[in-house]
Amino acid sequence: MFEMLVKSGDNVLLDAPTYSGPLAASHHHHVLPAISRWAEAPGALGPSSVPRVLYTIPNEGNPTGACMTCERKQDVYELTRKYDLLITEDDPYYFLQFQKPWAPPTFLSMDVDGCVLRMDSFSKILSSGWVFVRETSLFVFPLLSLCFQLMVSQLLHSWGPEGFLKHTEEKFKFLADLCFNYFNYVCFVNVAEWHPPMASVFLWIKLKGIKDTQLLIMERALEKEVLLVPGGVFNISSSDPCPYVRAAFSLSTPQQIDEAFRRLRRLIL
Numbered sequence: 366m367f368e369m370l371v372k373s374g375d376n377v378l379l380d381a382p383t384y385s386g387p388l389a390a391s392h393h394h395h396v397l398p399a400i401s402r403w404a405e406a407p408g409a410l411g412p413s414s415v416p417r418v419l420y421t422i423p424n425e426g427n428p429t430g431a432c433m434t435c436e437r438k439q440d441v442y443e444l445t446r447k448y449d450l451l452i453t454e455d456d457p458y459y460f461l462q463f464q465k466p467w468a469p470p471t472f473l474s475m476d477v478d479g480c481v482l483r484m485d486s487f488s489k490i491l492s493s494g495w496v497f498v499r500e501t502s503l504f505v506f507p508l509l510s511l512c513f514q515l516m517v518s519q520l521l522h523s524w525g526p527e528g529f530l531k532h533t534e535e536k537f538k539f540l541a542d543l544c545f546n547y548f549n550y551v552c553f554v555n556v557a558e559w560h561p562p563m564a565s566v567f568l569w570i571k572l573k574g575i576k577d578t579q580l581l582i583m584e585r586a587l588e589k590e591v592l593l594v595p596g597g598v599f600n601i602s603s604s605d606p607c608p609y610v611r612a613a614f615s616l617s618t619p620q621q622i623d624e625a626f627r628r629l630r631r632l633i634l
């Protein structure tokens with residue numbers, strides 16, 4: 366997407382930290398971290414510093430789970446209008462919100478100038494494409510992709526909007542239970558800090574007393590079969606030390622999560 370929207374050397378604005386996909390795609394561009402820091406003094410770096418694109422995950426961002434409030438969205442929208450930026454609103458976790466009413470209006474619904482590109486995803490709600498294709502030759506992938514689109518379209522037509530919402534609610538009830546009931550009590554209390562997420566499938570955990578989680582996670586935790594992502598990979602500068610780790614809990618049972626946290630706790634203490 367960045368390839369289409371920006372030229373090499375253009376500035377792009379990202380949340381910080383952010384999902385590693387856009388970070389990888391931003392290699393040839395000047396990445397300006399976080400709209401909050403740029404917005405403090407937008408003109409300070411001269412007119413050439415004005416970014417062309419803002420990439421943001423407004424609901425339950427990956428990896429932090431942070432959400433934008435309605436007021437914040439309005440402020441950001443006004444700022445992007447003023448500086449003529451395109452907003453790319455990546456919102457794959459919108460339908461994974463655990464509490465009603467759902468999040469404030471999307472950027473797309475606020476848009477009056479046609480400057481918002483919104484991206485949803487079925488991979489979190491129906492199934493990831495990878496599950497279907499991993500046994501299949503890559504040569505048939507384009508064909509499969511067309512087949513999936515037809516299948517999804519048929520499914521949505523047969524469900525209708527109510528059926529779709531019912532499906533998402535039922536499917537993610539267990540995730541909501543995990544977040545409300547379980548993450549408040551895990552054995553981790555003295556060695557880590559976190560906020561139980563209100564949607565999505567990630568827990569962003571700060572390990573107390575650890576300056577950088579890279580080696581702990583990639584070597585010692587991996588040895589104990591604990592699979593977490595060191596927070597540094599979500600930083601714009603991935604070599605900056607980072608005390609956070611990201612856990613994904615969409616496919617794990619509470620027992621597995623509990624065991625993983627116990628093993629990790631032993632590594633920290």
Ligand SMILES: Cc1ncc(COP(=O)(O)O)c(C=O)c1O
Binds near residue numbers: 422427455486487493
């Ligand atoms: C914020 C964000 N955007 C996009 C994606 C990728 O979505 P898809 O599976 O539809 O390619 C992910 C996947 O983890 C994500 O977290």
